Amino acid sequence: MPKRILPFKxxxxxxxxxxxxxxxxxxxxxxxxxxxxxGIAIIINPEKSEIAQALNITNPGRYALKVR
Ligand SMILES: [Zn+2]
Incomplete structure (x- = not known):
């Protein structure tokens, strides 16, 4: 998997x-x-998403899995 597939920071x-x-x-x-x-996690429903809970995400959106 390429490191950056979309032009985001x-x-x-x-x-x-x-x-x-x-x-x-x-x-x-x-x-x-x-x-x-x-990595990208698209969180639509933070309350129901295990990824969102693992990453402490409370708002819907696009998130990176790892940031250095
Ligand atoms: Zn922020």
Missing amino acids: ACVKCKLLVPPNVEICPNCGSRDFSDDWE
Whole structure:
């Protein structure tokens, strides 16, 4: 699996994936982003998703599985 298959960067704090031109994370307000991330989890229903619970995700969205 390629490391980056989509042009996103990941929020270091909450792992949300955003387009490269976004400066502030819409999810947690952080300005720390990383281009070094792996895997994508699309969370539609955080309450019912085991991945969301494992990653402590409470809002729907696209998230990286690993952020360095
Ligand atoms: Zn964030």
